[in-house]
Amino acid sequence: MSIDWTKILILCPMNNKMKNIEIFNESKNYMPGGVNSPVRAYKDVDVTPPVIKKGEGAYLYDEDDNKYLDLVGAWGPMILGHCDKDVVDAIKSTAENAIAFGGTTELELKLAKHICTTVDNMEMVRMVNSGTEATMSAARLARGFTGRNKIVKFAGCYHGHFDGFLVSAGSGVLTEGIPGSKGVPEEIIKNTIVAQFNDIENIRYIFEKYGEEIAGVIIEPVSGNMGVVPSEPEFLRELDNLCKKYGALLIFDEVMTGFRVAYKGAQSIYGINPDLITMAKIMGGGLPCGAYGGRRDIMEYLSPVGPVYQAGTMSGNPIVMSAGYATVKKLYENPSYYDYIENLAIKLQKGVEEIAKEKGLPIVVNRFKSMMTIFFNEEGKVKNYDDAKKCDTDLYAKFFKHMISNGIYMSPSQFEAMFLSVKHTEGDIDKFLDIMRKM
Ligand SMILES: *Cc1c(COP(=O)(O)O)cnc(C)c1O
Numbered sequence: 001m002s003i004d005w006t007k008i009l010i011l012c013p014m015n016n017k018m019k020n021i022e023i024f025n026e027s028k029n030y031m032p033g034g035v036n037s038p039v040r041a042y043k044d045v046d047v048t049p050p051v052i053k054k055g056e057g058a059y060l061y062d063e064d065d066n067k068y069l070d071l072v073g074a075w076g077p078m079i080l081g082h083c084d085k086d087v088v089d090a091i092k093s094t095a096e097n098a099i100a101f102g103g104t105t106e107l108e109l110k111l112a113k114h115i116c117t118t119v120d121n122m123e124m125v126r127m128v129n130s131g132t133e134a135t136m137s138a139a140r141l142a143r144g145f146t147g148r149n150k151i152v153k154f155a156g157c158y159h160g161h162f163d164g165f166l167v168s169a170g171s172g173v174l175t176e177g178i179p180g181s182k183g184v185p186e187e188i189i190k191n192t193i194v195a196q197f198n199d200i201e202n203i204r205y206i207f208e209k210y211g212e213e214i215a216g217v218i219i220e221p222v223s224g225n226m227g228v229v230p231s232e233p234e235f236l237r238e239l240d241n242l243c244k245k246y247g248a249l250l251i252f253d254e255v256m257t258g259f260r261v262a263y264k265g266a267q268s269i270y271g272i273n274p275d276l277i278t279m280a281k282i283m284g285g286g287l288p289c290g291a292y293g294g295r296r297d298i299m300e301y302l303s304p305v306g307p308v309y310q311a312g313t314m315s316g317n318p319i320v321m322s323a324g325y326a327t328v329k330k331l332y333e334n335p336s337y338y339d340y341i342e343n344l345a346i347k348l349q350k351g352v353e354e355i356a357k358e359k360g361l362p363i364v365v366n367r368f369k370s371m372m373t374i375f376f377n378e379e380g381k382v383k384n385y386d387d388a389k390k391c392d393t394d395l396y397a398k399f400f401k402h403m404i405s406n407g408i409y410m411s412p413s414q415f416e417a418m419f420l421s422v423k424h425t426e427g428d429i430d431k432f433l434d435i436m437r438k439m
Contacts, residue, residue, distance in 0.1 A: 076281040
């Protein structure tokens with residue numbers, strides 16, 4: 001492999017304005033690291049992040065008026081592109097009359113009914129405000145319903161920043177190079193069992209050992225938080241069998257994959273019927289949202305019907321419900337969107353693989369429908385967390401710098417998915433590839 005890194009333009013800003021840097025530096029005085037979520041600080045790649053002013057379709061604009069082709073899509077939600085007219089209209093018209101009541105609205109019914117009637121295995125749903133809240137609440141519900149304490153999660157899967165899930169949690173935690181997080185008491189973690197992703201022997205062993213104590217197993221059926229790593233179908237099937245055999249609940253964390261890999265989520269592609277499903281990201285149309293749902297008998301264990309407590313002042317907020325409804329309804333009514341974005345992703349994958357070959361770059365592309373990750377990995381495969389950890393993050397950082405300084409906005413971490421939207425075009429993919437070819 002020979003790359004002349006001296007040819008690479010280093011760092012934004014692309015023009016001579018300084019507003020990005022000024023705003024970001026001042027932000028550091030008032031918000032830890034200048035950000036409200038760690039990966040945004042670009043610490044790993046040593047670049048000052050663009051301060052984003054505006055989004056339009058597949059493009060973003062920063063405070064220095066640089067224009068970027070966006071492959072982050074707010075980490076998944078913006079499947080319709082930025083500021084889709086129907087979503088904006090829904091937000092505007094709702095805001096005229098309803099901002100927050102902390103009371104019941106018909107908008108909640110509209111979205112809940114739409115989700116329950118169009119997505120499988122969602123007999124009932126509870127709205128919350130983030131993916132973290134959804135997974136944390138689903139874990140509590142699984143524990144309350146089964147009367148057991150242990151939850152199994154898989155190494156490399158991320159389920160938000162709930163204490164009990166912050167072990168081997170991929171993504172942000174992996175990028176920061178820490179095993180989990182300070183501030184998480186061991187007593188909490190002791191009820192979390194970390195299993196190996198895509199390892200049938202390992203999950204069998206765990207069930208043989210702890211089966212009667214396991215309340216639930218939570219999994220990203222297609223992980224997007226160690227980079228994209230899909231489950232192998234036999235592995236998921238065996239996991240489902242084991243859960244049934246031992247009376248543990250199977251929880252699919254479809255926060256990222258729901259309405260993304262298919263309208264009905266990854267469960268519909270694998271043909272598995274989880275007991276509970278968590279959602280967020282796309283289902284709120286870009287506003288703060290989350291939901292968990294599933295079997296009626298389990299959901300009716302929730303307060304006020306049942307004994308498991310979970311609540312939220314902002315849960316089911318009218319503006320969020322209307323943005324979410326406008327988004328999922330549009331996706332439901334336009335099934336061709338999914339083929340369209342998948343075809344773009346296929347084109348992108350093929351192009352990247354070709355360039356990697358031409359240039360002798362150690363690249364593995366994992367793609368599942370329209371989610372993909374370009375891994376800089378010498379071993380030629382990424383099937384689990386251990387494989388992901390072997391990636392060359394320095395080389396990724398160089399790639400990232402080259403791309404962003406040429407107007408391609410992508411994840412500053414190796415361990416994230418790239419997302420396309422219905423506003424991306426073949427021309428955008430060509431643009432990405434042309435810039436990558438100059439690396
Ligand atoms: C993003 C994500 C979460 C956390 O959602 P937040 O809204 O950031 O709390 C949980 N699970 C998965 C699979 C995710 O991708």
